[in-house]
Amino acid sequence: MPVDPTADLLRWYDAHARTLPWRLPPNGQMTPDPYRVWLAEIMLQQTTVAAAGPYFMRFVSRWPTVDALAAADDGELMAAWAGLGYYARARNLLAAARAVVARGGFPQTEAGLLQLPGVGSYTAAAVAAIAFGEPAVVIDANVERVASRWFAVSEPLPASRSALKALLRPHVPGNRPGDFAQAMMDLGATLCTPRNPACPDCPLAPHCAALALGKATAFPVKPAKKARPxxxxxxxxxxxxxxxxxxxxxxxxxxxxxxxxxxxxxxxxxxxxxxxxxxxxxxxxxxxxxxxxxxxxxxxxxxxxxxxxxxxxxxxxxxxxxxxxxxxxxxxxxxxxxxxxxxxxxxxxxxxxx
Ligand code: SF4
Structure with missing residues (x-):
């Protein structure tokens, strides 16, 4: 039987994807709306899925498009953001929406998205992969953990981040990069959890080097504690x-x-x-x-x-x-x-x- 972790992962995702307000069902025929993908990713920075969900619904109902958001009154938008914290995100949101409208639409590449205010490397990769199908490698904390275990990476985080990217890159499928990214996130959020990974249910179990070593929770390797003076x-x-x-x-x-x-x-x-x-x-x-x-x-x-x-x-x-x-x-x-x-x-x- 051919060894294809990507296929195993996507098959699992097709059956078990989390339902989230900003998500389309996996492998669907609908084209994701870059506005909703970007808005969700900005809201999810430093914020849990549970906290961001109601805000996301209110925002898209009040400002259903990036043009509507760009035309929003600054004070009104800040008031709508109240309670979500990290208010620089809201100011950047408005600046980015206006920049998108001024240039006639969202940049469609990771590099282009990185130019928008408030968009860092994770958000740019996530929007590029999910909204525009670019085979970008999307690494958040959940993905870091899954990948560290999958490949039993002995280098501690965050130094191992570029090695993790390089290890993941060949597995990102050209036809479903967004689903691959979201599958990795979901796997980290639901099965490959920090303390008690549910390895028997995991689609990556046959491929997982940490599991083969019998040391799933030994990865990601923790950085050595700095000697205190x-x-x-x-x-x-x-x-x-x-x-x-x-x-x-x-x-x-x-x-x-x-x-x-x-x-x-x-x-x-x-x-x-x-x-x-x-x-x-x-x-x-x-x-x-x-x-x-x-x-x-x-x-x-x-x-x-x-x-x-x-x-x-x-x-x-x-x-x-x-x-x-x-x-x-x-x-x-x-x-x-x-x-x-x-x-x-x-x-x-x-x-x-x-
Ligand atoms: S087999 Fe276990 S440790 Fe490996 S990726 Fe799956 S849940 Fe994580």
């Missing part, structure tokens, strides 16, 4: 009479306004500063490691136990909290880790007054 700081555990000095962090910045051990700034290239006052300082051997969104912190801990509370500016606003209460006062995770590290450390029981 490392910052370091020192926190001082100052204990007197069984209570530990905590200070409130400045209101702005990381952990702003939260209780913390007093300490240094967190910086990329630390120097070991002099302790805030002379004492028998001890060091907790392993710094506390904590990941913030944009950096990794190593917090080095120094401990000292005092006979009396020192009159230092550093501790003027200090809250002295009993060691036994430290886990119940809502310390942020970083300082919970620091408390646990000190209490588990050799540095903890044996320090003495200066």
């Amino acid at each position: 490392l910052k370091q700081g020192i926190a001082w555990w100052i204990e007197q009479g069984g209570a530990v000095a905590l200070v409130r962090r400045p209101p702005k910045g990381m952990l702003g306004g939260m209780l913390a051990l007093p300490g240094t700034e967190w910086v990329a290239e630390p120097t070991d500063p002099d302790p805030p006052f002379p004492a028998r300082w001890m060091t907790v051997a392993t710094p506390v490691s904590h990941g913030f969104t944009h950096f990794e912190l190593h917090l080095h801990l120094r401990t000292a136990r005092l006979d009396s509370r020192p009159a230092l500016p550093l501790l003027a606003q200090a809250h002295w909290v009993q060691r036994s209460a430290l886990d119940s006062i809502g310390l942020p995770t970083l300082y919970k880790k620091a408390v646990a590290a000190v209490l588990a450390s050799d540095a903890q029981p044996c320090f003495e007054a200066a």
